[in-house]
Amino acid sequence: MPGDFATEILGQSATKSAVKALRAELGLDKPPVTRYFEWLGNVFQGDFGSSFSGRSKVQGDQGDRSREVVGLIIPRLKNTLFLTGVCALFAIPLSLILGISSALYRNSYYDRSATGFSLVTVSSPEFFTAYIFILLLATLFPVFPTISNVDENTTLIERFYRTALPVFTLTLVTLGHMMRMTRSAIINILSSEYIEMAKLSGASRYEVVVKHALPNAWAPIAQVIAINLAYMLIGSVVVEYVFNYQGIGRLMVGSVYNRDLPVVQACALIFASTYVILNLIADLIGIISNPRLLYPK
Amino acid sequence: MMSNNNKKGDLLLTIENIKIDGFSDERWHKIIKGINLTLNRGEILGLIGESGAGKSTLGKAAMGYTQPGCKIISGKVIFDGTDLAKLNEYEKRKIWGTKISYVAQSAAASFNPAHRLMEQTISAGNRMKLDTSENLKKDAIELYRSLQLPEPENIGSRYPHQVSGGQLQRVMTAMAMSPRPELIIFDEPTTALDVTTQVEVLSAMRKIVDQFNTAAIYITHDLAVVAQMADRIKVLRYGEEVEEAETREMLSNPKEDYTKSLWSVRSLIKPEETSDNMMLSIRNIDAAYGSSKVLHNVSIDIPKGKTVAIVGESGSGKSTTARVVTGLLPQLKGNIIFDGEKLPPKLENRTREQLRRIQIIFQMPDTAMNPRQTVDEIIGRPLEFYHGIKGKERENKVIELLKMIELDESFLDRLPSELSGGQKQRICIARALAANPDLIICDEVTSALDQIVQEGILKLLQKLQKDLGVTYIFITHDIATVKAISDEIVVMYQGEVVEQGLKSKILNPPYPDYTELLLSSVPEMDPDWLTNLLNKRSL
Numbered sequence: 162m163p164g165d166f167a168t169e170i171l172g173q174s175a176t177k178s179a180v181k182a183l184r185a186e187l188g189l190d191k192p193p194v195t196r197y198f199e200w201l202g203n204v205f206q207g208d209f210g211s212s213f214s215g216r217s218k219v220q221g222d223q224g225d226r227s228r229e230v231v232g233l234i235i236p237r238l239k240n241t242l243f244l245t246g247v248c249a250l251f252a253i254p255l256s257l258i259l260g261i262s263s264a265l266y267r268n269s270y271y272d273r274s275a276t277g278f279s280l281v282t283v284s285s286p287e288f289f290t291a292y293i294f295i296l297l298l299a300t301l302f303p304v305f306p307t308i309s310n311v312d313e314n315t316t317l318i319e320r321f322y323r324t325a326l327p328v329f330t331l332t333l334v335t336l337g338h339m340m341r342m343t344r345s346a347i348i349n350i351l352s353s354e355y356i357e358m359a360k361l362s363g364a365s366r367y368e369v370v371v372k373h374a375l376p377n378a379w380a381p382i383a384q385v386i387a388i389n390l391a392y393m394l395i396g397s398v399v400v401e402y403v404f405n406y407q408g409i410g411r412l413m414v415g416s417v418y419n420r421d422l423p424v425v426q427a428c429a430l431i432f433a434s435t436y437v438i439l440n441l442i443a444d445l446i447g448i449i450s451n452p453r454l455l456y457p458k
Numbered sequence: 459m460m461s462n463n464n465k466k467g468d469l470l471l472t473i474e475n476i477k478i479d480g481f482s483d484e485r486w487h488k489i490i491k492g493i494n495l496t497l498n499r500g501e502i503l504g505l506i507g508e509s510g511a512g513k514s515t516l517g518k519a520a521m522g523y524t525q526p527g528c529k530i531i532s533g534k535v536i537f538d539g540t541d542l543a544k545l546n547e548y549e550k551r552k553i554w555g556t557k558i559s560y561v562a563q564s565a566a567a568s569f570n571p572a573h574r575l576m577e578q579t580i581s582a583g584n585r586m587k588l589d590t591s592e593n594l595k596k597d598a599i600e601l602y603r604s605l606q607l608p609e610p611e612n613i614g615s616r617y618p619h620q621v622s623g624g625q626l627q628r629v630m631t632a633m634a635m636s637p638r639p640e641l642i643i644f645d646e647p648t649t650a651l652d653v654t655t656q657v658e659v660l661s662a663m664r665k666i667v668d669q670f671n672t673a674a675i676y677i678t679h680d681l682a683v684v685a686q687m688a689d690r691i692k693v694l695r696y697g698e699e700v701e702e703a704e705t706r707e708m709l710s711n712p713k714e715d716y717t718k719s720l721w722s723v724r725s726l727i728k729p730e731e732t733s734d735n736m737m738l739s740i741r742n743i744d745a746a747y748g749s750s751k752v753l754h755n756v757s758i759d760i761p762k763g764k765t766v767a768i769v770g771e772s773g774s775g776k777s778t779t780a781r782v783v784t785g786l787l788p789q790l791k792g793n794i795i796f797d798g799e800k801l802p803p804k805l806e807n808r809t810r811e812q813l814r815r816i817q818i819i820f821q822m823p824d825t826a827m828n829p830r831q832t833v834d835e836i837i838g839r840p841l842e843f844y845h846g847i848k849g850k851e852r853e854n855k856v857i858e859l860l861k862m863i864e865l866d867e868s869f870l871d872r873l874p875s876e877l878s879g880g881q882k883q884r885i886c887i888a889r890a891l892a893a894n895p896d897l898i899i900c901d902e903v904t905s906a907l908d909q910i911v912q913e914g915i916l917k918l919l920q921k922l923q924k925d926l927g928v929t930y931i932f933i934t935h936d937i938a939t940v941k942a943i944s945d946e947i948v949v950m951y952q953g954e955v956v957e958q959g960l961k962s963k964i965l966n967p968p969y970p971d972y973t974e975l976l977l978s979s980v981p982e983m984d985p986d987w988l989t990n991l992l993n994k995r996s997l
Binding site: 368376451453 | 518581586617619
């Protein structure tokens with residue numbers, strides 16, 4: 162990112178000495194390596210530092226206005242997790258059902274329209290899908306609000322109502338990928354010899370797919386679900402911005418705009434560890450669902 | 459449990475003039491071109507032919523099943539009075555797995571890796587509610603027992619990957635037998651097994667089919683195996699029937715030339731010769747993969763210009779020995795002396811000349827060639843690499859090599875995918891020859907090929923030895939091949955050399971125990987062979 166917090170906040174007409182003073186105050190004048198290790202050391206102690214904006218010594222007498230990054234992030238993170246959680250509740254079962262059923266009726270009209278539709282939703286950018294929803298469900302037929310503003314006092318029912326459009330958007334965006342991968346994981350297995358054997362022992366179509374193919378498809382399905390859950394969390398950056406939802410994605414965008422690096426770093430760290438943790442869980446599911454790994458010879 | 463009230467000898471299955479087409483390369487091909495077949499209750503019919511003869515397709519058609527991409531064009535499959543070809547999926551499923559069951563070639567691939575063996579064994583019976591789950595399990599344990607599986611009470615709780623290939627094949631036989639079907643289709647059930655395991659599986663299958671008086675169709679490419687199992691044999695080629703006769707009649711008096719040619723590989727015999735001049739001496743080699751030691755103090759001598767066959771079942775260390783000789787797996791201890799000089803254990807320490815003089819031909823020609831290179835590139839590469847031959851001279855040399863392996867220059871621009879299995883193996887031989895080596899290691903080079911193609915490859919290798927004087931190490935588990943090509947034989951078992959010597963010495967008594975077991979397990983073209991063998995062994 163060009164520029165830093167000091168040049169950004171003081172504007173183009175700032176004197177060099179003012180910029181220098183602010184940099185010294187924030188510690189931006191130290192060498193990057195030192196700053197990185199200081200930050201890393203603090204993170205390990207649970208201290209993500211303070212936000213650059215709203216510092217303690219602003220104009221002397223107004224008291225301490227420093228904002229801890231942790232305190233800033235946690236309520237936003239809760240909001241984002243709520244949004245992602247609701248999406249996951251919709252998208253995962255729905256995509257599994259759609260994926261399995263289109264594998265079951267492969268090449269039927271049902272399968273073709275389901276895969277075709279999912280291709281469209283996967284290919285559309287989130288903001289576009291979001292605006293379509295706003296147009297349909299908020300403007301033409303005003304069912305849901307366009308602004309998803311929530312705070313601590315919002316009741317659960319109210320939260321569901323207000324986040325409906327972002328949930329729809331994220332669900333639609335991730336559904337296609339998960340559904341198509343579930344379908345192809347199962348179809349891939351349908352060509353194995355043990356599937357032919359199952360057919361020849363009289364298993365019905367449903368039994369072949371659900372009892373014989375699905376148990377062997379969990380590992381790839383878990384992988385794609387993990388990627389999409391992470392995507393929901395991170396993809397919320399765009400959706401939260403569109404619907405003005407007070408989540409971590411919106412916070413990050415705002416902080417990038419201000420060059421408020423402690424907040425950006427903390428957000429990036431959260432996003433990165435989400436990927437790592439979700440993939441770890443997917444790997445564990447892969448091991449648990451595979452007797453060859455679970456019960457060695 | 460269903461009882462089999464019908465008497466032996468009644469007509470069970472009739473296939474009338476069946477025609478099956480398969481779709482590949484954007485068009486329909488005729489796979490089965492009108493075959494008739496009858497089978498009585500309690501009778502075993504052997505179907506034999508090389509790959510592509512349509513025997514598997516016909517076997518499955520006997521159940522009214524065709525693989526995806528195949529369809530029955532015309533004809534009838536009358537099983538117990540109903541035409542299976544006319545039934546819909548739902549009606550066929552009621553017959554599949556309960557009245558007709560299927561035993562596949564590769565048990566390891568045909569069991570669902572996610573379910574326990576017992577669950578799979580009784581699945582058909584459970585589905586059709588033939589009996590309670592408890593009784594089905596009890597019955598399955600009895601079947602495991604009569605198939606001589608170890609720990610019949612507990613083996614059902616294992617997963618497929620936890621038991622050996624031979625055991626899995628028997629569990630699959632138990633699975634096929636569990637609903638007491640009237641007909642079992644055995645589709646090459648012992649092809650993937652070692653000879654020593656094959657005998658056990660064959661005897662177990664024959665016993666249980668006898669015990670329940672079940673009719674069976676036994677599909678194989680191995681005549682000696684089918685001779686042990688079948689009452690009648692039908693020979694197929696290119697989707698048509700060649701001939702059919704009672705087993706004894708067929709073995710003693712085959713009528714058609716094609717049938718006779720199926721026997722011929724077994725009649726290929728090389729007079730043995732030896733030489734005191736050693737090409738390669740392996741001295742007290744130990745080798746290991748990681749921490750598991752696979753070769754123990756192996757010493758083998760390979761005389762110059764001769765063929766030494768290394769035999770043994772899978773896991774005996776045959777291929778590992780080859781890897782050590784080529785330097786792919788450096789030995790832990792011991793020496794390899796090649797034409798008087800000591801070879802460095804590691805590949806990277808060997809000179810280009812040392813590398814050139816030892817070449818290897820692999821079992822699977824499909825995976826041993828770069829699928830994106832043409833025949834010209836495949837054979838030309840060692841010419842450039844070892845001899846620095848380029849341009850016009852290189853092209854001439856490649857054509858010369860192609861002639862040597864009995865192919866011509868029209869193959870130059872072809873990709874491996876455009877060749878048949880036998881042609882691919884010939885290209886691999888030409889690639890090895892291009893280096894002009896002194897020693898060629900042939901690692902199961904014929905085991906992926908049909909009998910007739912095998913014979914062609916073996917003859918070619920013999921001819922090349924006569925013309926060029928190359929030395930072969932021939933790794934195989936097939937005793938018929940050994941008889942056909944070797945001068946000397948090395949028997950390996952569990953990473954050790956059991957016996958080593960001239961062919962006449964090894965193949966004649968007295969044998970050490972393991973050699974005896976190995977040799978006696980090789981099926982012979984005598985319908986009484988298995989019976990006699992089992993009688994002898996049980997004494």
